[in-house]
Amino acid sequence: MPFVDEILKYKSVSIVGMEKNTGKTECLNYVLRRLNNSQHKLGITSIGLDGEGMDQVTLTHKPEIHLKEGDVFVTSEAYYRTKKLDAEILNLSKQRTSMGRLVTARVSAAGKVMIAGPSDTFWLKKLIESLPQFGVQTTLVDGALSRQSLGSPAITESMVLATGAALSANMQTLISKTAFLFELINLPLWDNEKSDELLQITSGLWAIDKQGEVHDLGIESAFLLEDNKDKLFEFGTTFYVSGAVTAGLLNFLRMQASIENTVIIARDFSRIFADSDSYHAFVKRGGQIKVLLHTKLISVCVNPVSPQGYVLDSKVLREKLMEKIGIPVYDLFKL
Amino acid sequence: MLQQPFMSDPVVLEKEFELLSEMVERFKNYHNLGAIKVIIQRLQDLHDIQGTLNNLSGKAVLDDIELFEIKRFALLADVIRKQLMVLDYNGIVISDLTKVVEILDPEQNHIPHFFIYDAYSEPLSRLRKKRKAIKDQQSEEALQIHQQCIEIEDEIRKKLSAELWAFYTEISEAWQAVAELDFMLARARLAVDFELVKPQTSVDLSNFTGLFHPQVKSLLEQQNQRFQPWDISLHKAPCIITGANMAGKTMLLKTIALNQYLFQFGFFVAAASAEIVPVEKIMTGIGDEQSELNGLSSFAAEMLNIQAIIAQARAGKKLLVLIDEPARTTNPHEGIAIANALIDLLEKLEVRSLITTHYSGLKTNCRKLRVKGLHFPTNTEPITVANINQFMDYSLVTHKNDEVPREALQIAKILGIDKALTDGAKLYADLNEKKL
Numbered sequence: 001m002p003f004v005d006e007i008l009k010y011k012s013v014s015i016v017g018m019e020k021n022t023g024k025t026e027c028l029n030y031v032l033r034r035l036n037n038s039q040h041k042l043g044i045t046s047i048g049l050d051g052e053g054m055d056q057v058t059l060t061h062k063p064e065i066h067l068k069e070g071d072v073f074v075t076s077e078a079y080y081r082t083k084k085l086d087a088e089i090l091n092l093s094k095q096r097t098s099m100g101r102l103v104t105a106r107v108s109a110a111g112k113v114m115i116a117g118p119s120d121t122f123w124l125k126k127l128i129e130s131l132p133q134f135g136v137q138t139t140l141v142d143g144a145l146s147r148q149s150l151g152s153p154a155i156t157e158s159m160v161l162a163t164g165a166a167l168s169a170n171m172q173t174l175i176s177k178t179a180f181l182f183e184l185i186n187l188p189l190w191d192n193e194k195s196d197e198l199l200q201i202t203s204g205l206w207a208i209d210k211q212g213e214v215h216d217l218g219i220e221s222a223f224l225l226e227d228n229k230d231k232l233f234e235f236g237t238t239f240y241v242s243g244a245v246t247a248g249l250l251n252f253l254r255m256q257a258s259i260e261n262t263v264i265i266a267r268d269f270s271r272i273f274a275d276s277d278s279y280h281a282f283v284k285r286g287g288q289i290k291v292l293l294h295t296k297l298i299s300v301c302v303n304p305v306s307p308q309g310y311v312l313d314s315k316v317l318r319e320k321l322m323e324k325i326g327i328p329v330y331d332l333f334k335l
Numbered sequence: 336m337l338q339q340p341f342m343s344d345p346v347v348l349e350k351e352f353e354l355l356s357e358m359v360e361r362f363k364n365y366h367n368l369g370a371i372k373v374i375i376q377r378l379q380d381l382h383d384i385q386g387t388l389n390n391l392s393g394k395a396v397l398d399d400i401e402l403f404e405i406k407r408f409a410l411l412a413d414v415i416r417k418q419l420m421v422l423d424y425n426g427i428v429i430s431d432l433t434k435v436v437e438i439l440d441p442e443q444n445h446i447p448h449f450f451i452y453d454a455y456s457e458p459l460s461r462l463r464k465k466r467k468a469i470k471d472q473q474s475e476e477a478l479q480i481h482q483q484c485i486e487i488e489d490e491i492r493k494k495l496s497a498e499l500w501a502f503y504t505e506i507s508e509a510w511q512a513v514a515e516l517d518f519m520l521a522r523a524r525l526a527v528d529f530e531l532v533k534p535q536t537s538v539d540l541s542n543f544t545g546l547f548h549p550q551v552k553s554l555l556e557q558q559n560q561r562f563q564p565w566d567i568s569l570h571k572a573p574c575i576i577t578g579a580n581m582a583g584k585t586m587l588l589k590t591i592a593l594n595q596y597l598f599q600f601g602f603f604v605a606a607a608s609a610e611i612v613p614v615e616k617i618m619t620g621i622g623d624e625q626s627e628l629n630g631l632s633s634f635a636a637e638m639l640n641i642q643a644i645i646a647q648a649r650a651g652k653k654l655l656v657l658i659d660e661p662a663r664t665t666n667p668h669e670g671i672a673i674a675n676a677l678i679d680l681l682e683k684l685e686v687r688s689l690i691t692t693h694y695s696g697l698k699t700n701c702r703k704l705r706v707k708g709l710h711f712p713t714n715t716e717p718i719t720v721a722n723i724n725q726f727m728d729y730s731l732v733t734h735k736n737d738e739v740p741r742e743a744l745q746i747a748k749i750l751g752i753d754k755a756l757t758d759g760a761k762l763y764a765d766l767n768e769k770k771l
Contacts, residue, residue: 086463088449089400
């Protein structure tokens with residue numbers, strides 16, 4: 001049972017698709033199917049509602065997942081009413097999403113259900129923490145990797161990444177894009193007592209001085225750097241970027257005399273919007289990027305079929321990718 | 336909370352205070368802390384079930400989520416009801432929902448989960464077992480059984496809903512009672528935390544001794560300063576308050592307004608003791624009501640506000656009126672005249688009112704009080720903004736003549752205002768004296 005045993009070691013695992021149709025739902029269903037006879041208690045939820053580009057008016061296109069008896073799941077009231085399984089309601093949230101409150105329930109007869117989850121990271125974190133009271137040992141999170149999403153899969157302890165021909169039909173491009181994301185996921189944790197303080201900050205560019213004091217630079221976002229260059233180095237060269245880490249920021253910092261001592265702290269890998277070239281040029285000159293939330297990537301699943309009908313050679317794709325990133329890569333359609 | 340009425344019936348008020356007083360006693364007793372803590376915790380778990388109650392009263396068939404909500408509420412209400420018995424508190428009665436719990440808890444688990452349990456129906460239980468035993472859940476047979484299960488489940492939901500309709504009154508009364516209890520506990524806690532006192536209702540005379548502003552008092556105490564409380568009574572007539580600047584006249588008006596509101600919403604009040612006449616409306620004129628949006632000057636806005644007060648008084652409404660320096664935004668000559676006439680009119684209409692002023696020469700015969708104000712120390716310690724509190728006597732004394740204290744320049748000096756201004760003002764003031 002490739003990587004499924006690994007999943008069970010963690011309290012929470014997100015399953016993240018790099019693009020639509022890269023096989024995220026298949027991946028989730030695969031894990032669930034593999035654990036069908038396991039005694040391990042699973043919880044299942046999702047980050048928000050946006051992952052699949054779902055039409056919130058018609059409520060379509062969101063694939064269903066298959067759950068077995070004993071699984072605990074969290075979904076919206078609206079989806080709960082369309083479930084095709086029997087379940088016992090365990091809890092109902094006070095807070096609302098755009099699709100109503102969230103229902104926590106335990107499956108009493110296997111079947112299918114659509115999953116929706118909290119719309120922000122903080123709520124998701126609280127929810128994951130609440131599931132062990134219902135006996136859940138591992139929570140699986142259907143994780144969107146969306147720039148619009150407020151929720152980040154980095155909140156979970158570990159992660160499974162789904163990639164494939166839907167991202168690019170060119171194998172070389174697909175491999176380098178996936179490898180770059182892998183590199184970002186493995187950015188080192190900024191291990192510091194100020195971490196929690198920084199996590200509370202939701203906007204602007206901040207500096208951390210030699211004494212570890214945190215200073216607001218008064219720059220709203222990395223996009224507004226051009227007009228605020230003078231303020232940037234007042235407190236040294238360690239920066240916390242609460243929002244997006246852009247190519248512009250990395251390119252600007254690369255040109256500065258202090259590049260060798262520059263450390264950028266990002267919230268998590270999903271906040272790094274810079275392209276591979278800008279990132280690598282930045283690192284090559286001595287710049288460093290660290291993250292506040294680190295998640296362990298367990299494995300990568302590939303879907304060699306694109307929605308347009310291109311099919312890549314599964315074996316070659318797997319081997320090349322594995323060689324590049326050094327962790328197991330699976331084609332779930334071949335298992 | 337927003338549904339809490341402004342109460343003016345003394346009988347209703349007295350009953351409220353009696354119930355609150357009993358709760359405050361429970362709060363003060365160390366042995367009750369456990370039960371109170373449980374109730375407060377459970378109240379935090381309370382979810383709004385108004386939508387579900389509406390469906391219940393409309394005799395709709397409830398779905399699993401709604402049945403779950405009712406079950407969770409019924410279990411919670413039951414815990415709270417039992418804790419109230421521990422407290423021996425009868426001020427609020429929560430209906431016994433054991434029967435409701437029984438309907439929704441056929442397996443008697445006593446946990447707030449819900450499901451169309453096997454225990455509801457023997458055939459359903461059999462079908463579910465049969466379906467589970469089938470290997471291929473997508474097979475014709477499995478799907479057929481699934482359909483049959485759904486039909487039975489729907490019948491059960493109908494039956495459960497019908498049984499619950501009969502308990503609509505109990506459930507909705509319990510819901511109301513729990514909400515009242517939440518409010519009652521909050522008031523009791525406030526009374527204990529801020530050392531509030533149970534007010535007596537009175538018919539003619541409102542009488543406060545040791546009146547204070549709870550928020551300002553606790554702010555001062557944090558800075559190791561003391562809040563000097565007031566003793567004051569309010570008749571069915573106007574009463575004028577004079578006193579130097581910074582003597583706390585506006586604070587007195589705000590404190591009385593706050594306490595009258597606390598009283599009429601059923602809270603204990605911030606005083607050592609209080610007998611209060613309930614009114615139908617509290618009307619105030621405190622602060623500048625200038626409004627650029629309405630195109631009104633300060634004076635116009637104030638006059639319209641006063642007109643609204645007069646209209647209510649003429650309509651025979653039982654009022655408490657609190658006005659800070661009426662007609663101060665126009666020339667003093669006409670200002671005094673307006674203030675005089677206003678007080679005459681309030682006197683004639685028998686309006687319980689408190690009016691502060693800096694005007695000398697108010698000719699009316701109504702009751703006048705003065706804040707004692709600054710007393711200058713015999714030693715030479717200079718008075719500053721920081722220590723002015725120590726030299727200010729905020730207590731109220733009866734004021735016999737119509738002259739008001741003239742301490743504005745003194746206070747301005749203490750505030751460190753430019754000497755050229757204060758000295759210049761002194762020259763003009765002396766010149767005026769001579770003319771007179």
